Amino acid sequence: MQVNSIILLDLLGTFAFAISGIRLASRKHIDWFGAYIIGLATAIGGGTIRDVLLYVTPFWMLDGKYFLTTGVALLATLLFKEKLFRWGQTLFLFDAIGLGLFTIVGISKSIAAGLPFWVCIVMGTITGSAGGVIRDVLLNDVPLLFRKDIYALACVAGGVVYFICHHFYLPTSVTELIAALTVILTRVVAQKFHIQLPILKPVAAKHHTKEDEA
Amino acid sequence: MQVNSIILLDLLGTFAFAISGIRLASRKHIDWFGAYIIGLATAIGGGTIRDVLLYVTPFWMLDGKYFLTTGVALLATLLFKEKLFRWGQTLFLFDAIGLGLFTIVGISKSIAAGLPFWVCIVMGTITGSAGGVIRDVLLNDVPLLFRKDIYALACVAGGVVYFICHHFYLPTSVTELIAALTVILTRVVAQKFHIQLPILKPVAAKHHTKEDEA
Amino acid sequence: MQVNSIILLDLLGTFAFAISGIRLASRKHIDWFGAYIIGLATAIGGGTIRDVLLYVTPFWMLDGKYFLTTGVALLATLLFKEKLFRWGQTLFLFDAIGLGLFTIVGISKSIAAGLPFWVCIVMGTITGSAGGVIRDVLLNDVPLLFRKDIYALACVAGGVVYFICHHFYLPTSVTELIAALTVILTRVVAQKFHIQLPILKPVAAKHHTKEDEA
Numbered sequence: 001m002q003v004n005s006i007i008l009l010d011l012l013g014t015f016a017f018a019i020s021g022i023r024l025a026s027r028k029h030i031d032w033f034g035a036y037i038i039g040l041a042t043a044i045g046g047g048t049i050r051d052v053l054l055y056v057t058p059f060w061m062l063d064g065k066y067f068l069t070t071g072v073a074l075l076a077t078l079l080f081k082e083k084l085f086r087w088g089q090t091l092f093l094f095d096a097i098g099l100g101l102f103t104i105v106g107i108s109k110s111i112a113a114g115l116p117f118w119v120c121i122v123m124g125t126i127t128g129s130a131g132g133v134i135r136d137v138l139l140n141d142v143p144l145l146f147r148k149d150i151y152a153l154a155c156v157a158g159g160v161v162y163f164i165c166h167h168f169y170l171p172t173s174v175t176e177l178i179a180a181l182t183v184i185l186t187r188v189v190a191q192k193f194h195i196q197l198p199i200l201k202p203v204a205a206k207h208h209t210k211e212d213e214a
Numbered sequence: 215m216q217v218n219s220i221i222l223l224d225l226l227g228t229f230a231f232a233i234s235g236i237r238l239a240s241r242k243h244i245d246w247f248g249a250y251i252i253g254l255a256t257a258i259g260g261g262t263i264r265d266v267l268l269y270v271t272p273f274w275m276l277d278g279k280y281f282l283t284t285g286v287a288l289l290a291t292l293l294f295k296e297k298l299f300r301w302g303q304t305l306f307l308f309d310a311i312g313l314g315l316f317t318i319v320g321i322s323k324s325i326a327a328g329l330p331f332w333v334c335i336v337m338g339t340i341t342g343s344a345g346g347v348i349r350d351v352l353l354n355d356v357p358l359l360f361r362k363d364i365y366a367l368a369c370v371a372g373g374v375v376y377f378i379c380h381h382f383y384l385p386t387s388v389t390e391l392i393a394a395l396t397v398i399l400t401r402v403v404a405q406k407f408h409i410q411l412p413i414l415k416p417v418a419a420k421h422h423t424k425e426d427e428a
Numbered sequence: 429m430q431v432n433s434i435i436l437l438d439l440l441g442t443f444a445f446a447i448s449g450i451r452l453a454s455r456k457h458i459d460w461f462g463a464y465i466i467g468l469a470t471a472i473g474g475g476t477i478r479d480v481l482l483y484v485t486p487f488w489m490l491d492g493k494y495f496l497t498t499g500v501a502l503l504a505t506l507l508f509k510e511k512l513f514r515w516g517q518t519l520f521l522f523d524a525i526g527l528g529l530f531t532i533v534g535i536s537k538s539i540a541a542g543l544p545f546w547v548c549i550v551m552g553t554i555t556g557s558a559g560g561v562i563r564d565v566l567l568n569d570v571p572l573l574f575r576k577d578i579y580a581l582a583c584v585a586g587g588v589v590y591f592i593c594h595h596f597y598l599p600t601s602v603t604e605l606i607a608a609l610t611v612i613l614t615r616v617v618a619q620k621f622h623i624q625l626p627i628l629k630p631v632a633a634k635h636h637t638k639e640d641e642a
Contacts, residue, residue, distance in 0.1 A: 030361055031360065033360075037359075052267070077414070081417055118492060138351065138360070146456075146463075199457055203509055203512070203513060236628070242574075243575060244575055247580060248628075251574065295631055352561070352565065
């Protein structure tokens with residue numbers, strides 16, 4: 001992919017992630033600045049955790065565009081309100097694109113840090129998914145990620161495909177493209193056909209274990 | 215400001231932050247040790263996140279006084295109970311002073327780390343505000359910060375004033391004093407006149423977006 | 429202790445911590461992958477925070493066994509369901525052993541990093557306890573740690589005993605064994621005799637303080 005189109009996709013993904021945070025915040029009687037912070041945490045949270053675990057400078061410190069894009073997302077929400085969500089399918093696609101791109105960025109940065117491949121997949125998944133978890137924790141909900149649809153698992157799938165392509169010596173740019181498309185397609189297909197993982201049934205404890213005691 | 219008065223203000227701010235955590239914890243059927251931890255998280259949480267993002271040794275590891283001050287705050291709560299909150303306005307002032315001081319400390323440390331000025335303002339805001347967010351997350355509430363009054367925004371205002379003073383070559387000590395006073399005054403004025411940011415109205419989605427699917 | 433038995437205890441502890449996360453997750457309508465992530469966060473969360481604060485590579489990146497053990501814990505839950513918890517007392521013991529071992533690992537790593545002894549005790553406590561806090565935050569509960577029984581305090585007790593033994597020049601392996609046994613015994617005794625810390629009674633504020641305003 002060309003550098004310009006990557007920057008564009010990065011901004012679209014950031015925008016979609018921020019919108020998802022701002023929209024969920026709007027259900028919780030939160031003020032404009034709070035909505036901005038939650039949008040921001042959704043957009044940059046995953047990448048920040050990755051960078052802290054890699055001991056590199058958090059990516060958003062090096063480029064103001066993530067803070068600006070979140071500001072644009074808040075402005076768009078305030079201006080267009082419900083109208084914005086007529087483009088719900090478009091936002092969903094942006095979100096899936098963001099997920100794909102962020103996952104690949106996470107994997108690439110982890111490879112550059114010399115980590116084993118399974119750790120790279122974990123870091124790609126964190127980059128893509130952790131922002132949504134932080135959003136839900138801040139909004140006092142059980143993270144949606146744990147309850148519905150295929151989300152973090154799409155990142156894992158993309159990561160596995162990445163290392164299969166890598167194993168067969170495909171050029172890096174092709175590998176990245178195929179892996180990102182895997183993430184995006186997994187998301188889109190899971191949504192279209194309502195594919196979900198099985199729910200874990202409650203397991204009751206008759207005796208004492210950690211959580212009864214702790 | 216003299217070093218001695220800064221240490222005093224630092225302890226007063228820590229004390230007020232810890233009290234705020236302990237008091238909110240008392241509403242949730244939490245034991246003494248839990249209250250201590252929540253008070254501590256409120257007092258040192260923001261600075262710890264800042265130091266982790268800057269890759270410097272967390273400030274509380276270098277000086278036991280933050281753990282001790284939180285212990286004093288717990289003791290004061292246990293001994294004086296409701297009587298402590300007759301001095302509610304005094305505690306509010308300590309809290310505002312702490313917010314001002316912590317914001318400036320965050321900005322100074324970030325300047326020393328060579329970060330661009332807008333990142334320094336973000337780090338100052340994190341230093342001042344993130345402790346309260348951690349407190350509310352641990353107590354299973356939507357952070358008050360997002361819902362009421364001017365809090366994090368006071369840190370942002372102080373940060374902007376800091377860099378305006380800096381731009382006009384004011385001496386560092388004067389700059390710090392003016393910026394800290396900006397934070398404190400913004401808090402006090404916002405409280406006195408019940409100034410709040412507008413609440414974000416719920417925006418419903420008719421189509422699929424991230425949070426419906428994730 | 430021999431290296432082999434330490435590895436075994438480490439795996440048993442990891443297994444028990446993961447089970448505690450997975451079981452609590454099962455009450456919240458969470459899917460298999462979500463349960464895995466929560467089990468994982470319970471098992472490796474404390475050690476990860478410790479390593480981030482020490483600026484060393486997170487321990488789980490260097491060895492896949494923690495991710496595998498969590499997978500085994502999920503599989504065991506899916507296969508054996510309620511039957512697994514007939515061994516509730518055994519799991520409780522594994523959990524206490526894990527707590528003891530993780531606390532000592534946290535202390536040793538912090539000593540190696542040259543930290544003062546009280547910081548080492550804090551880091552040992554974080555290593556043992558923070559995973560359970562993360563678990564409860566992700567599951568949208570007030571952490572059990574703050575509400576019931578002696579848990580984090582057992583880590584503190586073990587840490588204090590560690591430094592008393594250290595002060596009297598006991599060999600490191602003996603010191604570690606005594607300290608770990610202190611943690612385990614404190615947990616077991618507190619559970620058996622239902623020893624709990626006093627609950628902090630609600631303290632109402634008549635005047636404004638941080639949390640009324642923030």
